[in-house]
Amino acid sequence: MPKKLAFWQGNMAIAMGGIAAGCRFFGGYPITPSSEIAEVMAEELPKLNGRFIQMEDEIGGIAATIGASIAGYKAMTATSGPGFSLKQENLGLAYMAEIPIVLIDVMRGGPSTGLPTRVSQQDVMQARWGTHGDHGTIAYAPSSVQECFELTIEAFNMAERFRQPVLIMSDEVIGHMREKVVIPEPGSYPIIDRKKPKVSPEEFIPYLADPEDDVPPMASFGDGYRWHVTGLTHNDWGFPTNEPAEIGKKHLRLVRKIDRFRDDIVKYDLEQTEDAEILVVSYGCVARSAVRAVREARAKGIKVGHFRPITIWPFPDKELILAASKAKKVIVPELNCGQMVSEVRIALGAKAEIIPSNLVNGEILRPHEILATIEEVA
Amino acid sequence: MPREEVKPWLRTRFFPHIWCPGCGHGIILHAILRSLIDLGKTREETVIASGIGCSSRMPGYINANTVHTTHGRSLGFATGIKLANPELTVVDVMGDGDCTAIGGNHFIHACRRNIDITAIVMNNNIYGMTGGQASPTTPVGARATTAPYGAIDTPFDICRLAEGAGASYVARATIAQPALCEQYIKKGIQKKGFSVVEIITHCHTQFGRKNKRPNPVDNLNFFKDNSVPKAKAKEMTEEEKKGKIIIGEFVDREAQEYTEAYLKLIERVRG
Numbered sequence: 001m002p003k004k005l006a007f008w009q010g011n012m013a014i015a016m017g018g019i020a021a022g023c024r025f026f027g028g029y030p031i032t033p034s035s036e037i038a039e040v041m042a043e044e045l046p047k048l049n050g051r052f053i054q055m056e057d058e059i060g061g062i063a064a065t066i067g068a069s070i071a072g073y074k075a076m077t078a079t080s081g082p083g084f085s086l087k088q089e090n091l092g093l094a095y096m097a098e099i100p101i102v103l104i105d106v107m108r109g110g111p112s113t114g115l116p117t118r119v120s121q122q123d124v125m126q127a128r129w130g131t132h133g134d135h136g137t138i139a140y141a142p143s144s145v146q147e148c149f150e151l152t153i154e155a156f157n158m159a160e161r162f163r164q165p166v167l168i169m170s171d172e173v174i175g176h177m178r179e180k181v182v183i184p185e186p187g188s189y190p191i192i193d194r195k196k197p198k199v200s201p202e203e204f205i206p207y208l209a210d211p212e213d214d215v216p217p218m219a220s221f222g223d224g225y226r227w228h229v230t231g232l233t234h235n236d237w238g239f240p241t242n243e244p245a246e247i248g249k250k251h252l253r254l255v256r257k258i259d260r261f262r263d264d265i266v267k268y269d270l271e272q273t274e275d276a277e278i279l280v281v282s283y284g285c286v287a288r289s290a291v292r293a294v295r296e297a298r299a300k301g302i303k304v305g306h307f308r309p310i311t312i313w314p315f316p317d318k319e320l321i322l323a324a325s326k327a328k329k330v331i332v333p334e335l336n337c338g339q340m341v342s343e344v345r346i347a348l349g350a351k352a353e354i355i356p357s358n359l360v361n362g363e364i365l366r367p368h369e370i371l372a373t374i375e376e377v378a
Numbered sequence: 379m380p381r382e383e384v385k386p387w388l389r390t391r392f393f394p395h396i397w398c399p400g401c402g403h404g405i406i407l408h409a410i411l412r413s414l415i416d417l418g419k420t421r422e423e424t425v426i427a428s429g430i431g432c433s434s435r436m437p438g439y440i441n442a443n444t445v446h447t448t449h450g451r452s453l454g455f456a457t458g459i460k461l462a463n464p465e466l467t468v469v470d471v472m473g474d475g476d477c478t479a480i481g482g483n484h485f486i487h488a489c490r491r492n493i494d495i496t497a498i499v500m501n502n503n504i505y506g507m508t509g510g511q512a513s514p515t516t517p518v519g520a521r522a523t524t525a526p527y528g529a530i531d532t533p534f535d536i537c538r539l540a541e542g543a544g545a546s547y548v549a550r551a552t553i554a555q556p557a558l559c560e561q562y563i564k565k566g567i568q569k570k571g572f573s574v575v576e577i578i579t580h581c582h583t584q585f586g587r588k589n590k591r592p593n594p595v596d597n598l599n600f601f602k603d604n605s606v607p608k609a610k611a612k613e614m615t616e617e618e619k620k621g622k623i624i625i626g627e628f629v630d631r632e633a634q635e636y637t638e639a640y641l642k643l644i645e646r647v648r649g
Contacts, residue, residue: 027458046647051461051640056487060454063447063484067427067458070445071466075458089448201422221443222463224422228389228438230446239392239438 004183010148010174011078013181014104015040017152018076020183022191023102024050025075027064029057029083032116033172034106037078058086062103066090069099070229072220074156078104080172081114084123084130091165092131093231095254098207098216100159100194102152104168106175107284109362118362119172121284124339127167128313134251136258137313138265139167141283145179150189151310157192158265162257163215169312171335173285173364194218201225206238207250214257258314267310268319272298276305278374279327279352281320281344283309286333286365293370302378312340317347324348329377333357333365384411387421389441396435400594402553402579406500407436409556409577410469413563424467427456429481431473432507432581433500450481453488456495464494464637467567474501475513478534482514489543489572493636496566496573499536502581510584517621521588536576537628546571548629552578554601555625562627570635578623 008016015037018026026041038054045052051068055061061077068075079087084105094101107123109115114122123130127139138158140151152168159166195217197204206227209216216236219225232240233247241247258265271291273279278297282290287308294306307323309316324330330352332341341356348354357373359365380388388411397403414424424442428434430449437444443466447455456470477485477499488495504522505511512522515536516529540548547569549562559577566573580586580597591597601623608626611619 025458025462027454046640046644049644049648053457053461053640055454055457056483059451060457060484060487063451063454064458064461067445067455067460068462069458070455071459071462073462075462090451090454093448221425221445221459222423222466226421226442226444228444228446230438231448232446237391239389 006181008145008181009178010145011036012040013145013148014152017149021153021156023074023076025068025073026052027055028061028077029055031080031083033175034078034080058083062087062090065101066094066099069101070221076102080106081108081110088131094165095135096231097229098163100163101165102155102159103165107171115362121335127169135254139169139313141169141312142174143287146181149181160192160194171284205236208236214253262314266314266316268316269308271306273305273323275303276327278304279324279330281307281332289365289367290370292367296371297374304374315343320347327352329353331355331357331373333370335359383415387411387441389439392438398583403433405553405556406577409559412560419467425459427452427470429476431476433473436471450476453484468495470495470497472499474515475505478514486543489540489545491636492571492633494570499576500579501576502579504581504585506581506584540574541629545574546631546633547573549627550576551625552601552605554598
């Protein structure tokens with residue numbers, strides 16, 4: 001059977017990946033450089049008996065998305081910089097109330113309105129700590145249009161499995177770049193759906209987690225179970241609590257349900273790391289330039305490798321330590337003033353010299369620029 | 379005491395409730411439950427949404443599908459729920475600050491969109507939960523912890539706001555007229571479109587103690603003495619209407635409802 005090919009923009013691939021994952025609801029608000037995702041959803045979802053709604057603002061966009069998920073839909077929203085800031089409060093509600101959604105942030109330059117049409121990687125830490133309070137985070141940084149499609153499916157699967165929001169941290173270059181995409185046959189990739197209650201409505205305790213995975217089964221509004229959703233810290237009954245034992249139980253479980261399965265979640269990519277004395281660590285659009293620079297440096301006889309976190313959260317620290325076992329120098333090129341480099345420092349400590357390489361002028365780091373840095377430190 | 383058939387609709391597991399003794403919110407809760415029961419709604423098909431504030435704690439006590447969201451944003455969540463499953467009866471309970479200050483944008487757009495949700499706005503002219511700060515419905519001259527010398531900004535008329543923004547049904551009553559509250563809530567729920575029922579209630583704890591109405595009874599008497607039916611208000615001068623609460627139905631119209639329009643769009647697209 002011939003492979004189904006497409007020539008898509010990253011934003012288009014994210015929308016189509018969502019649909020392939022079973023997403024049938026999109027709530028959003030226009031913002032550059034993510035608007036194409038909403039536009040594709042507005043066109044495609046009605047054809048599939050899905051629902052698209054353009055809300056009055058970014059906050060409403062994520063609110064409607066969470067509402068639809070509570071009513072049983074796989075639901076998604078998309079935004080960029082300022083909109084990501086606006087969505088943080090309701091993102092926190094989805095963490096606390098354990099409502100699966102997928103949120104796409106197509107990173108542009110900041111702070112504030114910043115550079116709407118220019119690329120950056122300045123939201124890495126906002127993805128981790130943007131909303132107030134502790135929670136586990138799952139965030140993917142695609143490096144190609146193919147990955148935009150595949151990781152959006154993965155994001156939905158993880159959101160449904162762990163009952164929490166999952167983020168795709170794309171960027172303006174990946175979002176607007178066009179590439180070949182090989183579309184897998186439906187059925188050839190796994191689709192995970194949220195666990196449903198196995199007990200009757202009378203026996204249902206809405207936030208009683210299964211011990212094997214720390215995730216409570218989720219009923220949908222309208223399917224006969226009556227339950228309470230709240231952003232307040234709550235007990236197993238879903239009701240607000242001030243009891244220290246109940247508070248601690250809930251709070252720790254929110255973090256633990258991700259920590260426990262960190263190895264299932266973490267994704268990364270290696271390029272010639274086995275004997276690498278210099279390691280380049282980069283993600284998103286920068287990794288494309290960095291991998292090319294590494295190959296060119298190899299051709300010149302430099303023992304250099306590349307490590308790419310695909311999940312930027314959880315950060316693949318164990319895997320990085322292994323990949324950097326022979327590295328004396330680690331270069332971290334980023335389109336920000338140094339965000340992921342902190343995680344690299346935490347992982348590697350004094351085992352290697354960490355060399356940040358930052359660009360914040362709205363442009364992408366080019367292969368020859370990264371190559372120059374490699375040659376400089378070699 | 380509540381009617382017997384109301385009891386299965388209450389989550390007594392979560393009692394005692396957080397409201398002060400004498401709070402008007404209980405009268406409104408009872409009116410909402412009587413309305414739902416009399417309309418033959420089941421708990422399974424009913425959604426009660428809310429934001430943040432004393433009034434927004436109401437859904438927790440109702441044994442249905444309930445969602446207590448972020449401050450001012452409940453209509454966004456309710457919109458997602460209703461569009462996802464238009465079969466559900468969605469009631470959104472809000473306070474005056476939740477609805478008209480932080481949630482003002484969502485409120486006017488829910489009216490404009492005319493989505494089939496019934497908004498019950500419990501207007502007590504104050505932020506009660508946070509300790510008595512001025513809200514967008516605090517009357518000029520009234521005192522609040524953030525308006526110690528009296529409020530100077532013009533309050534919103536929630537019903538006129540809803541009417542101007544395009545709601546299909548708009549009515550106002552006070553908790554001193556519980557039967558009227560129930561009648562309007564029922565009509566709001568039955569109306570295919572966005573309905574707003576503003577219910578004037580009191581916060582004797584926060585508003586009353588600073589504004590010479592420190593007891594629940596003072597407030598109920600104030601509402602009885604100052605409520606004016608819409609028809610009578612028409613014959614009054616602006617001066618005479620000052621300080622009065624005009625009660626009645628302000629909008630009752632038929633218009634295209636949002637989820638119906640969306641389902642038609644799906645039919646059109648799918649052919």
